[in-house]
Amino acid sequence: MNTSLTRQLVCAALISLAPLSMAMAQTASEAPKANFDKSIADAEEGNWYFSWGYSRQQYAPSDIHVSQPGLGNDFTVHQASAKDYPTTPQETLDSLSNLDFTTPQENMRIGKFMNPEKTFAIEFSLDHSKYNTDNYQSAEVTGTIGGQPVSGSKVLTPQYFDYRLHNGLNHIMLNAVWLRHLYGPEKKPGDLELISRAGAGILLPHADNTIQGNANQVGPKNQNVCCFNSNDWWQLNGWTAGVEVGVRYRVYKSMYLELTTKAAYGVLRGVPVYQGTADQNIWMTEQILSAGFLF
DSSP states (O other): OOHHHHHHHHHHHHHTSTTSOHHHHHHHHHHHHHHHHHHHHHHHHOSEEEEEEEEEEEEOOEEEEEEEGGGTEEEEEEEEOEEOOOOOHHHHHHHHHTTOTTSSOEEEEEEEEOSTTSOEEEEEEEEEEEEEEOTTOEEEEEEEETTEEEEEEEEOOTTTEEEEEEEEEEEEEEEEEEEEEEESSTTSTTOEEEEEEEEEEEEEEEEEEEETTEEOOOOOTTSSOEESSTTOSEEOOEEEEEEEEEEEEEEETTEEEEEEEEEEEEEEEEEEETTEEEEEEEEEEEEEEEEEEEO
C-alpha cells in the first residue's frame, strides 16, 4: 500500500467534512495517521517468531545411581561416558522425503517480543536431545548387586549396563531472550544480531535401558504416553537450566537463520529401569542450527 497516497486521501476526507474548523480537522487527522503508521510497522516486523532446527550434543561423564530393591541392587556407575545419536546425511534426507521431521535431534523455539524495539522476548523451547552411554567402556562400579557388595572396574557391555534416554532427553524450558544488533541494516534482510538466552524448565525423557540383562519395557509409544506413571512412554523425571548464545541472520524480512551453542545442567530423579529407578545429574553442551520466521 502507498502510505503517502493513503495519508492524502485521509486528509482530503477530513477536510471535506466542512463546516469543521481547520484546527479541528488537523487534530483529527494526526491521530489516525499515527495509529495507521504503528499498525503497518507492527505488521511488517511481527511480534512473534518460530524456529525449527537440528543439533548435536556432548555430555560430561556422570554418575548413574541405580536402585532395584527387589533384585538386591543398589549401586552407582561412576563417571560413565555418553554420546548423542548422530544421524547420517542419508538418514536425514530419507526423513525429509518421508515427511518425518522428528527423527534427528530436533529443536523448537517459539517466542514473543516484549518491547517495541524487538530486543527482548519470552520464549518456549524444546530440545529433543538423545543420551546413550558408551558400550564397552570401563567404569568404576560401587554398591550392592544381587545383595553382594561390589567395588571395582567393570566393562559396560550391552547386557551388563546399557543406559539410554533415546527418545529422548527432552529439555522443555521457558527462556528470557535478548537480541543486539551487530551488523547490516537493522530489521531488514542482511541484519546480523547477537542472540542470548537463559532459562529453566523440566526434563521429560524416555528411558530405554538394559541392566544386568533385564530390559526396561514401557510398551508402544501410542499407549500410556505421558507423564507420571512408571509405564508411561515419556516421564517427568527432573528439571533443567541452561544458557545459550549465538547469532541470528535475517535472510528475508520475515525469515532468519540462527546458529547457537548451549550449555545446560539437568537433574534426573526416578528414571525407570527394570523393577527400579535411576538417578543422575547431567552436564550437556549443544550446537543448534535452525531456521525461523517472524509473524
